Amino acid sequence: MITKETIAQEFQRIQQEICSGLEAEDGKAVFNLDAWKHEVAGGGHTRVITHGNVIEKGGVNFSAVEGLLPQFMKDKVSPDATHFFATGVSIVIHPYSPQVPIIHMNIRYFETNAGDSWFGGGIDLTPTYVNVDQASFFHQCMKDVCDQYDASYYPKFKAWADDYFFIRHRNETRGIGGIFFDYLKPDAGRTKEELFAFVCDVGRTFLKAYLPIVSANKTIPFTPEEKNWQLLRRGRYVEFNLVYDRGTRFGLETAGRIESILMSLPEHASWLYNYIPAKESSEEKTLSFLRKDVDWVTMNENKAIG
Amino acid sequence: MITKETIAQEFQRIQQEICSGLEAEDGKAVFNLDAWKHEVAGGGHTRVITHGNVIEKGGVNFSAVEGLLPQFMKDKVSPDATHFFATGVSIVIHPYSPQVPIIHMNIRYFETNAGDSWFGGGIDLTPTYVNVDQASFFHQCMKDVCDQYDASYYPKFKAWADDYFFIRHRNETRGIGGIFFDYLKPDAGRTKEELFAFVCDVGRTFLKAYLPIVSANKTIPFTPEEKNWQLLRRGRYVEFNLVYDRGTRFGLETAGRIESILMSLPEHASWLYNYIPAKESSEEKTLSFLRKDVDWVTMNENKAIG
Numbered sequence: 001m002i003t004k005e006t007i008a009q010e011f012q013r014i015q016q017e018i019c020s021g022l023e024a025e026d027g028k029a030v031f032n033l034d035a036w037k038h039e040v041a042g043g044g045h046t047r048v049i050t051h052g053n054v055i056e057k058g059g060v061n062f063s064a065v066e067g068l069l070p071q072f073m074k075d076k077v078s079p080d081a082t083h084f085f086a087t088g089v090s091i092v093i094h095p096y097s098p099q100v101p102i103i104h105m106n107i108r109y110f111e112t113n114a115g116d117s118w119f120g121g122g123i124d125l126t127p128t129y130v131n132v133d134q135a136s137f138f139h140q141c142m143k144d145v146c147d148q149y150d151a152s153y154y155p156k157f158k159a160w161a162d163d164y165f166f167i168r169h170r171n172e173t174r175g176i177g178g179i180f181f182d183y184l185k186p187d188a189g190r191t192k193e194e195l196f197a198f199v200c201d202v203g204r205t206f207l208k209a210y211l212p213i214v215s216a217n218k219t220i221p222f223t224p225e226e227k228n229w230q231l232l233r234r235g236r237y238v239e240f241n242l243v244y245d246r247g248t249r250f251g252l253e254t255a256g257r258i259e260s261i262l263m264s265l266p267e268h269a270s271w272l273y274n275y276i277p278a279k280e281s282s283e284e285k286t287l288s289f290l291r292k293d294v295d296w297v298t299m300n301e302n303k304a305i306g
Numbered sequence: 307m308i309t310k311e312t313i314a315q316e317f318q319r320i321q322q323e324i325c326s327g328l329e330a331e332d333g334k335a336v337f338n339l340d341a342w343k344h345e346v347a348g349g350g351h352t353r354v355i356t357h358g359n360v361i362e363k364g365g366v367n368f369s370a371v372e373g374l375l376p377q378f379m380k381d382k383v384s385p386d387a388t389h390f391f392a393t394g395v396s397i398v399i400h401p402y403s404p405q406v407p408i409i410h411m412n413i414r415y416f417e418t419n420a421g422d423s424w425f426g427g428g429i430d431l432t433p434t435y436v437n438v439d440q441a442s443f444f445h446q447c448m449k450d451v452c453d454q455y456d457a458s459y460y461p462k463f464k465a466w467a468d469d470y471f472f473i474r475h476r477n478e479t480r481g482i483g484g485i486f487f488d489y490l491k492p493d494a495g496r497t498k499e500e501l502f503a504f505v506c507d508v509g510r511t512f513l514k515a516y517l518p519i520v521s522a523n524k525t526i527p528f529t530p531e532e533k534n535w536q537l538l539r540r541g542r543y544v545e546f547n548l549v550y551d552r553g554t555r556f557g558l559e560t561a562g563r564i565e566s567i568l569m570s571l572p573e574h575a576s577w578l579y580n581y582i583p584a585k586e587s588s589e590e591k592t593l594s595f596l597r598k599d600v601d602w603v604t605m606n607e608n609k610a611i612g
Contacts, residue, residue: 034580048579059579169558169567235571242548243558252475252549259580261475265541267578271571273354273365274340 002192007109008064008087010196012045014107014203015062015089019047021207022060022093025214026052031060036257038065042085046260050267054100054218058093059263069112070254076183081112089203090247092264093210098230099217101127101134101175102237103210104264106247107203109196117192119199120182122157123206124165125213126175126237128230129282130289132299134213135176139296141209142179149198150190157181162292167240172290174240229283231270238269308499313415314370314393316502318351320413320509321368321395325353327513328366328399331520332358337366342563344371348391352566356573360406360524364399365569375418376560382489387418395509396553398570399516404536405523407433407440407481408543409516410570412553413509415502423498425505426488428463429512430471431519432481432543434536435588436595438605440519441482445602447515448485455504456496463487468598473546478596480546535589537576544575 019031029052037043044063049055064087069077073084088108095102104124111117125138139158146153157179165174179202186192241248241264251261277283325337335358343349350369355361370393375383379390394414401408410430417423431444445464452459463485471480485508492498547554547570557567583589 050579057577057579169561169564231574238544238575239548239568242545255475258475262545262577263579265577268537268574268576269544270574271363271568272573273356273363273569274565 002196004064004085004087004109004111007196010200011064011087011089011107011109011203012062014200015045015047015060017204018089018091018105018206019049019060021211022049022055022058025211025218026054028053029055034259036260038063038067038257041066044257044260046257046263048263054095054097054214056094056096057263057267059091059260061090061260061263063088063090063257063260065256067254072253077112077116078114081114081116083113084110085112086110090264091206094234094266095214095218097218097220098128098222098226099220100214101125101217102234102266103206105203105206107199109199117185118182119184119195121199121202122161122164122178122180123202123209124161124175124178124180125210126233127286128226128233130176130286131217132289134216135289135296136299138176138178138209138213141205143297145198145201145205146179148201149194153181153198154179159293165240166292167236167244169243170236170239172236172287173292174237174290176289176294176296177292228270229277231268232272232275234266234269235271238265241265308502310370310391310393310415310417313502316506317370317393317395317413317415317509318368320506321351321353321366323510324395324397324411324512325355325366327517328355328361328364331517332360334359335361340565342566344369344373344563347372350563350566352563352569354569360401360403360520362400362402363569363573365397365566367396367566367569369394369396369563369566371562373560378559383418383422384420387420387422389419390416391418392416396570397512400540400572401520401524403524403526404434404528404532405526406520407431407523408540408572409512411509411512413505415505423491424488425490425501427505427508428467428470428484428486429508429515430467430481430484430486431516432539433592434532434539436482436592437523438595440522441595441602442605444482444484444515444519447511449603451504451507451511452485454507455500459487459504460485465599471546472598473542473550475549476542476545478542478593479598480543480596482595482600482602483598534576535583537574538578538581540572540575541577544571547571 023030029049031047031049034046042065047060049058066085069081069084091105093103107121109119143154161177161180164180184195329336335355337353337355340352348371353366355364372391375387375390397411399409413427415425449460467483467486470486490501
């Protein structure tokens with residue numbers, strides 16, 4: 001039987017691979033490392049990159065913590081569970097250029113001392129300007145990794161991402177979505193080993209899905225107006241993370257390591273009162289894409305980018 | 307008996323007085339006016355000022371709305387209440403200069419069709435750099451308005467503000483506090499008319515407490531480093547408003563007018579990973595003041611500023 005130590009080790013390996021891949025693409029900045037201890041038991045390795053050629057601020061966080069089961073988790077686990085163990089990798093990358101999308105990835109594993117255990121995760125892309133071909137490519141990458149395991153995964157997890165990465169008070173999605181899943185448990189059809197393999201493959205899809213887009217866009221020039229639009233979109237990102245994101249809310253409520261939880265926030269963001277993009281502008285066009293149920297995979301058959 | 311129409315009218319008058327006072331102090335920008343309708347009944351006058359001499363972004367919002375009582379309010383009212391009416395004035399001012407504090411004020415009145423009614427409100431100051439004399443002056447203004455009505459108000463409402471304007475996940479207060487109160491109901495000791503007079507006086511203390519500080523500080527030069535510190539403190543302001551502020555959360559959950567609710571957010575804010583001010587710096591000194599139970603009124607006997 002696969003152990004929590006094995007899972008945590010593999011997650012750390014994925015963290016390392018992703019940091020190396022992002023450093024190579026950035027070409028200037030390197031990730032620093034903050035090792036920290038959880039107040040109960042365990043801890044994490046928070047790796048932050050700032051002021052690179054491409055990345056303004058980004059974090060790739062690994063953690064493995066254990067403790068008393070929080071009250072609000074009790075309805076999700078066996079009645080006799082008292083302690084939990086959780087490990088995961090969380091990533092948010094904020095590039096300088098409005099031509100390069102923000103990306104987020106998370107893979108996680110949770111277990112209790114009463115034998116409950118499940119995996120969760122997700123990847124989603126938040127372009128400042130939606131490029132349909134790239135959005136389609138990104139979703140195809142998500143579909144490819146899902147289809148290796150279960151044909152039902154992509155449609156289900158894509159819809160879940162649409163629902164999850166949704167800024168309800170704005171009635172808009174955070175970006176073009178991706179996949180999101182939670183409570184993936186071993187059952188008759190799927191062993192724990194297979195679920196673990198799937199979640200690791202999701203983690204390893206991150207670079208495959210993101211680097212081609214970064215590489216294609218990072219040298220495209222941009223205007224001050226495009227930069228301002230990016231700052232506004234980042235403001236929406238802040239709204240999502242502080243108001244809705246479950247990982248963030250969980251961290252704030254359980255007194256996690258605040259700097260690791262809020263490393264997801266951009267270095268700069270802005271808010272204007274009642275800003276409405278000009279008719280027919282590329283900003284308005286992007287807004288028109290920020291809704292649920294866009295079938296990105298079939299939207300464009302030409303998947304080649306760059 | 308005082309009516310809700312009278313209360314709403316007087317609140318609108320206070321909104322007007324405050325806009326005029328802020329415009330005069332700013333000397334350049336004027337408030338625009340967005341009149342809007344609530345989706346159920348009523349509406350508001352959102353007045354926003356941007357890019358003045360002193361104020362980068364500020365809003366003075368009046369609203370008077372009615373509707374079906376939200377589920378989460380039901381434990382606070384009579385069992386037979388089905389509808390509510392709420393009116394209030396809400397202000398947040400974000401100056402350009404880190405020498406000039408952010409200020410927030412709110413006065414509000416709530417009633418149900420079952421005869422429940424109460425007042426609430428508060429004013430608090432968020433300096434980028436704490437100036438002890440000015441903090442003391444500000445709190446003395448709050449104490450003065452409270453003491454006219456009840457000697458128990460200031461100590462009680464000051465402590466309430468310390469608890470309310472607290473960023474729990476950072477273990478720091480938002481600023482130097484002020485006063486906060488809610489559920490002020492008529493009883494044996496206090497008529498509804500007296501409570502209304504108190505709340506209006508709180509509203510009218512806004513300019514008395516804020517303009518002398520603006521006037522004294524608005525021409526003090528500042529460095530780029532001080533500006534950066536302001537952007538970080540504004541980031542904390544965003545964290546408070548999106549994570550904890552009850553008015554904001556109420557608005558987001560009840561689908562209020564989003565632009566009026568989120569006008570409290572600054573035009574620009576920033577987040578750095580794990581930023582720690584230098585030892586003995588004025589930033590570190592300011593952080594040392596951002597805690598509960600500072601007795602600002604007695605901290606300095608020299609109340610003269612400017």
